[in-house]
Amino acid sequence: MTTLLKSATIIDASSPYHKQTKDILITDGIITKIDNSIQPKENYQVVELDNLHVSTGWFDTSVSFGEPGYEERETLKHGVQVAAKSGFTDVAINPNTYPIVDNKSAVEFLINKVNGAATSIHPIGALTQQSKGVEMSEMYDMQQSGAIAFGDYNKPVSNDNLLKIALLYAQNFDGLVLSFPKNNLIAGEGVANEGKNSTLLGLKGIPALAEEIQIARDLFLLEYTGGKLHIPTISTAKSVQLIKDAKEKGLDVTCSVAVHNLFLTDDELHDFDANKKVNPPLRTENDRKALIQGLKEGVIDIITSDHNPIDIEHKKVEYSTAKDGTIGLESAFGALNTVLDIETIVKCLSDNPRKRFGVDSVIIEENEKATLSIFNPNGEYTFSEENIISTSKNSVFLDKKLDGKVYGIYNNSQLILNL
Template identity: 40%
Template structure:
C-alpha cells in the first residue's frame, strides 16, 4: 500500500493541536501527506480505511521485551518478535540482554542492530551491565553504547553486589547512559515461586515477599542519590515500591520506573490452579498492590507500562508449576490488558507511547505534514481471539491464549512499512 487514507479517526496524539478531534490522514510512501477534518481528503489512488470509532495514536514503545535471538531462536527470533510487536501496535522495542550469549559486548549489540534492519518495528538493544549477566564484572558499557545500546540492564538477573551497581551508575554518568534495575534481593526471594501471602500459605509454596523488591529499590535509590545519577526500575510490582519511588521523586532523585501490564490485572489468586502461564517474575501480587500501581500511574510515580514479553518453548511451561520457567508473552495482549484495567486512552498513550521514548531520550512520533508516519490505529471496543490464527510469536505461553480479548490493533505504519488487518 503506497497510499493509505485513514478516514474519520479520533486523534490521540498528546500535545497535537487537533488531539481528540475526528480527522482524515493521508499517508504516501510512509510520509504524512495531509491531515484534514473528516470527509475533506479524497484520493482515488489510496487504500481507504474507515476508522470510525477508532483511535489514531503514536506507535507504542516497549521498554522491556525478551527475544531469543541470538542463541535462543526456538523461543523467538527478531523477525517473529517484531511481527508480534507490530500486531500489538508497537513500532519500537527495547530488547533485554537475556540471550545466549548475553548482549554484553559491542559484537552482540552490532549483530542485533544489523538483524533488525528493514523491520517495520524499530529495535533498540539494551546492553548487559555485567559480563555474561553473572553480576561479577562490569561489561564493555561504553563500547556497547557506541554500537547502539540505548541503556544497560542485567535483564532478569538483579545485580546483587552493591559495589558493582555503584560502579555501573557512576561509569554511565560519565557518558550519559541509563541504568535499568530489575529489583530483587536474591537472599530474600530465595528461588520462591509466587508472591508471599495468604495464597502461598494456602498452596504450601514458598513465597517471594514484596520486601525482596523493596530492599533492592531502597539500595539502588541510595546509590543513585549518592552519585547524583539517573536510574530506571523495571517492572515494579508492590505497593511499597510505589511509595519508595514516589518519595524519591519528591526528594529530587532522578528516578523513573515501569510496570508490566499483567501486574495491573492479575492477582496471585490465579496461581491456585497451578497454571504455569501465571508464573512470572516479579510474581503476581495482591489486589492492594494493583490498586497502588494504578494510583502510581495516575499521579506520575510510574512512568511507563511494558509487556515484559518473555517467550518460552512448551517444554519449559507445560511442566509442574515448581519447575516451570517464569514469564509470559505479552506484546499482543498489552493493549487489551490496559483496557481491562480501565485505564483511559490518554493515560495509555502517555505510558506506552510517549514516556518510554522520553526515558530513553528518543524522539516522540509527530503527526505533521511531511513527517515520517509512525502510528497505530486501534479500536478499543473491538473483540478478537488470541489463538493460532492471530498469534505472531513463536511461543504460546500466555494465560490469554485462546481467549477473546477486547481492544484490537488494526493498522500500524512505521519505517515505510505497514501492518494491517483491514485489507
C-alpha cells in the first residue's frame, strides 16, 4: 500500500524538513519520498486535509484500559482504536488490571492481544506483587517479555527500603522505576486539593505537602542508590522546584504531568462533578502556571493524558465516594494546544517519552519508518460527549473549549483517520 500525504506541514525539530510544507510518500510503512509536489498514481491512497500537519508519533506514557478484568470500562482492542484516532502511535499500558500485571505471562497477554494494531502498546509492569507494596515483582522477567518500566499505578511505595532495593536491583538490566508521588498518611482521606476551595466546599483536603515530601524522599533514595527514576504526574509548584534541584545535582530523574493539571484548577470543583475527581487532584492557578513553566524550561520532561476510564457506577455517585480518574486521550491535543506551543507539545509527547522509556526514536526523513501523528492545530470547539470515542465517558474536559483537531495516525503500515 502506498499513501501520499499532500501539503503536510512537518513538525520535527530533528528533521531537515522541520516547519516546511511538503508532500510525503509512504510505501509499505517507509517514507520513500519527501518533496514539494508528488504526483499521485492510480493506486495511491491520497490524504488531502485542511491545514494538514504531521509530527513524529505521540507516545502516551500513562494509559489505563480495563482489560483484563474491567472490560466494561475499556477493552484493549477498542482502546488502541481510541488512541489511534486521538493521534497516539504508542501508549504505555498501566498494570492496574485484574489480575495486576506483575509477571511475564500478564505482560505477554497484553502484547499478544493487540499485536499488529496501528497503535503499539508497551506494558508497564507492577513494581510490587499485586501492587500491594510489600514484595518486589518479577521485574527482570517482565522486562525480558516486553515491559518498559515498573510502577504501581497511582499507588505510592510507602516502604522506603523496598524502593531503595528496587532502584538498586533495576540497575542490573537498566530498568526504569516509577514512584507515584503521594504520602498516604499525610493525604489521609482527602479528595481535593487542600486550600480555599476545599474549605469552602467542605471537602477533605490533600495537602501539596503529601506530594512534595514523597518526592523529596524518592530523590534522597535515588541519590543514595543511583539508577533511573521516573516520577509520574506531578502537580505542585514545589514539586517542580525539587526535581529541578535534583537534575542540577546530576540525578537521573525525569517526571511527567497530566494534561488536566496543565489546563484546569480546583476552581472547577464547585459543581461537585465527580468527573473532576482525579489523582493527584486539580491544584491551584499558581501550581498550574508553575507546571507550564516547568515544561518550557525542560524540568518536566513528559506530558501524559493519564487516561483512566471509570464505569458510570463508580463515577455517577457522590463526589467523595467516586473513583479517581478521567479519560484523556481524545482531549489531550486540543487541551494542550490552548496552553503550549506545538514544538513543546511534540517534544513532550514524542521525543522525550521515547527516549526515557526506551521506545524507538523516530524522525521524519526519507528511508525512515513512518510513525506519524496527523493533525490540524487550528479550530476552536467545545468538547462534548460526541467527541468521546472511549467506552467510558468520564471526561474532566466536557464543555471545555479546546483548540485543534486530530486527524489520526500513520503507524505500523496503517493509516487510521478520525474524520
